[in-house]
Amino acid sequence: MKIKYLTSIFILISTLVFSQNQSDFNEREEMLGTTSSTELLFHEMINADSIKLNYPGIILGIEKINRKYLSNTEEEITPEKQRELYQIDLCRYREHELKRTIKRAEKILSHPKVMTLSHWIEFDKYQNRTLKYSLYDQLDSKQNFLENSISQIPKIAELIKSKFEQEQYTHLIIASTGWNNDQKKSVLTYNTWLQHISNAAEQKNYKFKPYVIGLTWPSTWKTVGGKIISYFNKANDADEIGMTLMNVLIWKHLAPLMRNYPETELVLLGHSFGARILTRASHSKILLNNDPENKDQIDLMIAIQGAFSVNRFLNKKSTEGNLYTRFLPWKKFIATNSKSDKAVDNAFYTTMIGNDKSSKKLTSKKAGVRFSLVSVNSEGKLGNPINETIHNIINANELINHGDTPLVGAHSDHQRPQFGNFIFNILNSYK
Template sequence: MHWEQPLIKSKFLALTLVMVSLVGCANTSRRLETEEVALSTDGPITRQFHSALYYPFEIAPRFDGYLIGIEKVRRPKDGVVVKNRPEYGLADEALQAKFNDGKVMAVTHVIRHHADALRSGNCTLFNAYVQSPESAARQLVPACSDLAPTIWHPSEVFSNSWKALDGLANDMQRRIQTRQKPTAAQPSVGSSKPDSGSGPAYTHIVVIVMGWNTVQEEAVRNINSLVWNMSRASDEQPSSPERFNPLVIGVTWPSQWSSDWIDPAVKILSFPTKAGDADEVGMSWLGVLLHDTLPTVREKLHENLPDMPPKPVVVLGHSFGAKASSVAVCAGPAVVRPKEASVAPLAEIDVLVNLQPAYLSERIFGRTSVLQNVVYPKGCPQAKRFVITASAGDTAVPLPFWGTYLGEEKSHRKFCGPYHQGPRLAHCAVARASGHIEAKQPGTSNIYYIDASELISESAYGTGGGSHSDIYRLEHGRLINAAVMGEGIWAKSGR
């Protein structure tokens, strides 16, 4: 028919226009794409772990503190030096295997933020995406210093992670010290950015790490929920001598698989890989933060304000974030500072809270592992108080078939049930739906193992795994706040 030929031509023209437009889109680069390629963080998933650099206002914790972005970058040409610790319960070969990868964890950005979401003072203390004067001009988050921007070579991002955390220590010390003084605050040295000097003194330093398949944007939202509900729970206690006012450090890490070929529907295949990555986070920069950076802050504050009591350090982890936080607190970092021969000494952590931890119970309650998994042969004496939850409604942690995870109710029943043989290592307790805790059986250590089946019982919006992620309500804030403030069963125990 005569009209078929014009129709074919029009369809061909339309298809050509679509193809041209797609080519045009493909040639449109992202603002930080050059720097992402240099760091090997340019994938569709990997770039979601520095999204706060693109949206400094929208993706920001709503509390005074810092956001530390850990990402996987190219392995340094000269390798990575790690030292074993007896606290890992690992052979040297097993430890080396955890760092034997083409990519390694590194700190790529440290963002300083304020509680006031409308304030324009959010800035970077460290930004590995500043790799040239041109890239410095493209940054959407300004540097905290008004001096010439520091250029960071992408090949040195692993070793520069030490400088990132040293800069954090200096800023934290000034910030806490300024808040402690009754006089009006001045901006940090070398900076004209607004400071958070006005306001009450900080009561705690709270470090939070989220779990598997949690990109940076979601992690920040979750951190906001946790701290907000802790604050709400604190406000319910009128007899408290001071309002809970933490300095919050959110730590994000590449908890989602970045393989281009994998379909999101089969993310479960990434479970073993991300389980190993969680250990690497704890054995590297999260461990350094807790046992090097924060002790440095405490030491400097004591030198300048000897009468000021040290700020309690609280570490909170969920799922694989609980795994990373436990190895960081209980065993410490394996990475070694350049030109030093040994790892940092272990510091005491006041409170460690593991919500629905996704790691084997043998790590806490075992003393050896035939599979060469990390175990803590001496338990976790570095944490003055170690709180662990388990729930029958959590269908994510029973998923692995090779062992029992701490977040399973089955694990709690094994170590806290009536048929447990021998002395109990953990203090056993139950959490009611209200978030209040009831003691059941006493233990011999600093560990509190809580059956939270009544409390962690709902499917959180947009999540799977049953009640695995049901940790963002006021009732959960009550549990965490009681552990942090030493109330409820902890007030009675004194531990």
């Protein structure tokens, strides 16, 4: 009887404490303006222990926060201040004959809301999670919250350095999902990708021990028609993350760190707008005040059904023309396209690289860099070598053809084991 009484008291106290904590957190959500049904989906991991990365690594939680909430001091987070904090200079595009890009980039970085790292969580090899940072815990003091957020970037790199000193990893994989993925779905996708790649590697007795950085970002609107009308807005959000947060993380910290670990490959893996984020980050190195002697490169960039204009690789006089031709940020670039993918057809104003029409353009005289056309079969086996040229466009009609709805077709056909086989075959043969 006494045990039941004590148990009831414990449950009551726990409930009251939880309710108070939840109430406090709700107040902090209101302070950052992240209380809508959509916004709640992108910091769910802060309080949800059940969302776990099954591999050693980090999940970065990025949210879209109004500028007026990002400082409670007299200092405003203007677009100019935002660029200053990230130490990026858009005028550097002019030095690379990309002045048409400047106004477009300024518009993207002038949105009333800023893509902000609001939290990040570490997972060890036993799947234990540690919330390393939450912007929601910083709101009681007077400060510039965007600056506070950006200060986490070197801390992320320091953690990775400490992990690499303890264990030898074969790959540092930076992964990003694309359009219409919430935080929970993104983490599930990373676990699925890694599991399928690991299974394929094990069958071939290939050592695959990755450390993973997975992005979660507000890539959808949970409103009637939101999935459709959000397309152009989310394209800009992806470019913003690439030019700012991921640009600084990769080029100021991770690429230099990897000099100390030559046996570990730096691999970027993005799907849809996730490929847009990571390719834009790769080519935004020119916006930073880098050492001109810095020859760091990403080992491998894989763009799965990329939702960005093929013009970025073409000699065209447009805001996006030549954007990805001015220097080589990677040793190898792989992109897939498929005629079954209908989502990338939504951009009527251009040809997305994930559209099957991109192959002809990328292998034409208009291409600013040389591309090779490669094929992959339904089991993920490459039809011809990918180690001969740096840039490769892969006809994935046989592999990427399982569509969920007529509207998007096969755009999200990357959850099957055959996709893992495909990624493994790239890792095993790209050098």
